[in-house]
Amino acid sequence: MSFDGLFIKKYLEELKPQLETGKLMKVYQPFDQDVILIFRQSRKRKQLLLSTNANSPRFYLTDTDIDNPPVAPTFAMVLRKYLEGAILKEISQVGNDRIVNFDFTNHDELGDEQTLTLSLELMGRHSNLILINRNDGKIVDLQKRINPDENRVRMLLPKARYELPPLNEQLDICTVTKTQFANFSDINSFIHSLGGLDRDNKFELQTRLEESFSYETIQNFVATILETTPTLGLNNRKRPVFFSYTPTTLSANGRVKYDTLNELVDNFYRTEATNAWVKERAQKVNTLVNNELKKLTKKLVKLEDQLTHAENSESYRIKGELLNTYLNQVKPGMTQIALPNYYDENHELEISLAAELSPQRNAQKYFTKYQKLRNSIKYVNEQIEFTKQNIAYFESVQTAVANAEPADIAAIVAELQNQGYLKKTARKERKQKITEKQLSTFRLSSGKIVLVGKNNYQNDWLTFKKSQKTDLWLHVKNIPGSHVLIQSADSPSEQDIQEAAEIAAYYSKARLSSHVQVDYVPVKRVKKPNGAKPGFVIYTGQNSIEVTPNEAEILAKQVK
Numbered sequence: 001m002s003f004d005g006l007f008i009k010k011y012l013e014e015l016k017p018q019l020e021t022g023k024l025m026k027v028y029q030p031f032d033q034d035v036i037l038i039f040r041q042s043r044k045r046k047q048l049l050l051s052t053n054a055n056s057p058r059f060y061l062t063d064t065d066i067d068n069p070p071v072a073p074t075f076a077m078v079l080r081k082y083l084e085g086a087i088l089k090e091i092s093q094v095g096n097d098r099i100v101n102f103d104f105t106n107h108d109e110l111g112d113e114q115t116l117t118l119s120l121e122l123m124g125r126h127s128n129l130i131l132i133n134r135n136d137g138k139i140v141d142l143q144k145r146i147n148p149d150e151n152r153v154r155m156l157l158p159k160a161r162y163e164l165p166p167l168n169e170q171l172d173i174c175t176v177t178k179t180q181f182a183n184f185s186d187i188n189s190f191i192h193s194l195g196g197l198d199r200d201n202k203f204e205l206q207t208r209l210e211e212s213f214s215y216e217t218i219q220n221f222v223a224t225i226l227e228t229t230p231t232l233g234l235n236n237r238k239r240p241v242f243f244s245y246t247p248t249t250l251s252a253n254g255r256v257k258y259d260t261l262n263e264l265v266d267n268f269y270r271t272e273a274t275n276a277w278v279k280e281r282a283q284k285v286n287t288l289v290n291n292e293l294k295k296l297t298k299k300l301v302k303l304e305d306q307l308t309h310a311e312n313s314e315s316y317r318i319k320g321e322l323l324n325t326y327l328n329q330v331k332p333g334m335t336q337i338a339l340p341n342y343y344d345e346n347h348e349l350e351i352s353l354a355a356e357l358s359p360q361r362n363a364q365k366y367f368t369k370y371q372k373l374r375n376s377i378k379y380v381n382e383q384i385e386f387t388k389q390n391i392a393y394f395e396s397v398q399t400a401v402a403n404a405e406p407a408d409i410a411a412i413v414a415e416l417q418n419q420g421y422l423k424k425t426a427r428k429e430r431k432q433k434i435t436e437k438q439l440s441t442f443r444l445s446s447g448k449i450v451l452v453g454k455n456n457y458q459n460d461w462l463t464f465k466k467s468q469k470t471d472l473w474l475h476v477k478n479i480p481g482s483h484v485l486i487q488s489a490d491s492p493s494e495q496d497i498q499e500a501a502e503i504a505a506y507y508s509k510a511r512l513s514s515h516v517q518v519d520y521v522p523v524k525r526v527k528k529p530n531g532a533k534p535g536f537v538i539y540t541g542q543n544s545i546e547v548t549p550n551e552a553e554i555l556a557k558q559v560k
Contacts, residue, residue, distance in 0.1 A: 003058050003122050005096040005196025006173070010228060010244035011060075011261045012100070016091050018046060018061065024086050024104065029076035030066045030406070031280050034273075035129060035143070039088065049273075050120055052127035052143055056272060059100065059120055060265040066277070067407045075129075078141040082106065082116055082131060094164065096172045096196035098122040103134075116140070121165065132162045170195030173205070174222055178215045187213060200235050201225075204247040230264035232256045242268050274405055281409040282401045288421060289394050289401070296391045303387060307380045313373035318343055319351050320366035323359065330359035393456075393533045396480040399509045400455040403482065408438075412455050415534055434461040440482075440507070441559040444499045449487045449559075452507050456535030459483040460528070463537065467523040472497070474504040475537075477517035477544060481508025483535075485523065497545060499557070506549035514548040 003011075022041030029035050033053045039046040050059045072080070086106035093100055102118040115134040121127055129143040139162050146156035154163045171180060171193050184190035187209045191202050208217050225245045233255040235241045242264050243250070246257070258264040279286075322339045323330060330337055333355050340346040353362050400412055416422040439462060440452040451466065453459035463473060463483050472492050474484040484504040486492050492500070501518035510516045521542040528537050 002056070002198050003098060004198035004201065005093070005098055006198075006201055006225060007244050007261075008093050008098060008100060008122075009096065009174075009196070010225075011265070012091055012093055014228070014261050015061070019048065019088055020091060022046065022088050024083050024088060027076055027079040027084055028066075028068045029073045029079075030068045031277055032073070033127075033143070034277075035076070035079070036066065037083075050118075050129055051273075052120075052122075052129055053276065054125040054127060056269065056276075057098075057122040057124065057127040058265065058269060059122075060269070061262050062266050062270075064266075064270065064273075065407065067410070075141055075143050079118075079131060082140060083118065086116065095167065096170075097167055099164070119162075123165070126165070128156065130156070130162065137161055168195060172196060173218070174225075176218060181215045181218060200241050200243070200247075200249075203236060204249050207249050228261065230258040230261045232258070232264060232268060240268070277406040278401065278404050278409060281406050282404070282412070284422070285397070285401055285409065285412055285416065288416065289398050292394050292421070293391065293398075296387055296394070300384065300387045300391065303380055303384045307377065307384065310373040310377045310380060313370050316366045316370035316373070319349070320363045320370065322349065323351065323363035323366065327359050327363070330362065332358060389533070389536070392480065393536065395509065396456060396535050399480040399482075399507075402509075402511070403454055403507050405454075408454050411438075411457060415455065415457055419533070434458055434465075436466065442500075442503055442554070442557045443559050444486075444496050444557065446493060446496055448492065448496055450500050450503055450557075451485045451487065452503060453483045454507075456533070459535045463523065463526055464528065469522070469524045471523045472500070472520055473523040473526050473539070474500055474518055474520045475539075476504055476508040476510055477519050479509050479516075481505075481510070483537075498547065501545045501547045502549045503554055503557070505547050506551065506554045511549060515546050516548065517544050517546055519544050 019039055019041060022039040024037055025040050025045075026038035027035065028038075033051055035050045037048040037050065039048065046061055047063060048059065049062050051057060083104055083106065086104035088102060089105055090103045091100065092103070098121070100120045100122070102120070104116045104118065106114055106116060108114050117132040117134055119130045119132060121130070127144075128146075131140040131142065132138070133140050139156070139158055139160050141158050142156060144156075145158075148155060148157075153166060155161070173194050173196070176194075181190070184193070187206055190209070191197075191206055194202070194205075197205070205221055208221055211217070224247075227245055229246045230242070230244060231246045231250065232240065232242045233250040234253070235251075236249060241250075244261055246255075258267070318341065322341060325342075326339050329339070330353070334353050335355050336350060336352055338348040338350050341349040354365065357365065397412060397416070401409070404412065413422060417424045434457060436451065438454070439458060440454060442450040442452065444450060451462055453462045459482060462485055467473070467485055468487070470488065472486040472488065474486070474497075475481060481504060484500055484507070486496060486500050488496070497520055501520065504518050505511070505513075505516040508516070519539070519542040521539050525541050526537050526539045
């Protein structure tokens with residue numbers, strides 16, 4: 001289910017008492033399609049997220065910490081100018097549609113009171129956030145400016161007069177009368193006439209009407225949806241959906257009920273939003289990493305072919321020896337000769353010759369080529385090892401991004417800048433000190449604490465700065481992943497190691513795999529070679545355990 005008209009109507013009943021009459025203290029725009037409004041109401045701080053993301057347009061209260069860009073976007077600056085310090089007088093829904101208006105009162109530069117509306121239109125790819133001056137009915141600014149050629153229905157530009165989008169006059173399921181219902185002879189035409197219901201709500205109503213096409217069924221459905229029982233589950237297409245009530249069509253398996261609609265929505269969108277935010281923040285990093293991995297993979301193939309060629313260079317030495325042995329048979333100007341190969345039961349071997357060279361020089365040319373290839377083996381092996389290390393490094397960055405939260409991307413960018421892979425910005429960034437708070441923390445069943453690094457700098461700090469000699473260190477075997485540490489003055493039990501290994505497997509490239517090998521070793525046996533890249537270590541004397549990570553069980557152990 002999405003934020004349809006029905007859900008919005010129920011959600012506003014819960015939201016309005018928490019925000020109305022509150023003062024807007026701060027405005028942030030951490031991402032292109034997401035705006036954060038910080039309210040102060042009844043001495044409590046409330047953080048409202050407004051998102052016009054085409055795939056999941058939404059709004060809800062959240063306590064998720066989101067770091068903001070160093071320079072605020074233009075739209076955020078406009079909202080700050082007109083709305084910071086304003087009082088939220090009312091939140092209202094336009095009819096039964098997916099349009100929510102936040103009405104503010106504030107004073108302009110001359111001290112005159114002005115009424116401003118922040119209108120949130122939740123309409124898929126047409127979603128938008130529009131600031132309207134109600135004194136003259138004109139648009140002050142909007143999140144997505146639309147070229148007139150792209151939208152001939154209404155003008156969506158600053159200073160244009162605000163008009164509602166075209167809205168169909170449809171029936172409201174909550175107010176439909178018996179007389180109105182009597183005008184319909186079949187289920188499809190009745191459901192098609194209703195507004196404010198998404199696909200899942202219509203399916204629920206259709207299922208009930210198929211059992212009994214009557215006005216009483218409508219009344220029972222309305223009575224059900226008026227009850228607020230926030231529910232999360234799987235719909236008939238096996239996709240996760242949420243409702244303000246408990247529908248009969250929702251699978252009983254995995255059904256979860258929440259105390260409030262906001263708790264339901266925040267939980268539903270938390271992972272999806274985090275992934276979208278990380279993807280947006282890490283766009284430059286992902287482009288760099290993917291390009292580097294492509295180049296390094298091609299380079300590795302060429303080097304391995306070069307090594308194979310060098311290791312099979314013996315044929316050049318043999319040809320040189322045969323030419324020296326049968327030098328009297330080689331005549332100046334010849335381009336090819338067949339000589340008996342005493343290394344292969346005197347079978348004839350075809351040898352190419354350079355006509356401009358003497359017989360002795362032709363033999364020497366083969367010896368020189370042989371020696372050059374043999375000498376290159378050491379160099380090529382070194383280059384292969386260096387290339388493999390670079391591939392492992394970029395794969396570790398890739399894994400760090402996959403495990404990251406939005407606030408972690410800045411540290412990954414800084415790491416790539418320090419390594420010379422990304423150009424440093426002209427603006428001098430303050431170096432962030434790594435602390436335990438930045439790590440992911442878990443509590444095992446025994447009560448022991450497990451710490452997890454989320455990028456290469458954190459991994460190094462955790463392993464070589466934070467750890468104690470009594471701690472146990474874990475890492476997935478031969479796969480990029482996080483460094484994991486069991487903090488314990490006592491020897492960890494087998495159960496402790498099992499649970500920590502599952503966490504290590506989850507925070508690795510093998511997150512979705514089963515039967516993952518995880519190495520564990522006392523932290524004192526982990527070393528960092530001189531000049532090694534961030535996150536790279538070597539260790540000896542390890543033991544291994546095979547585990548299959550379970551996301552739900554692992555995240556349940558996380559300490560927020």
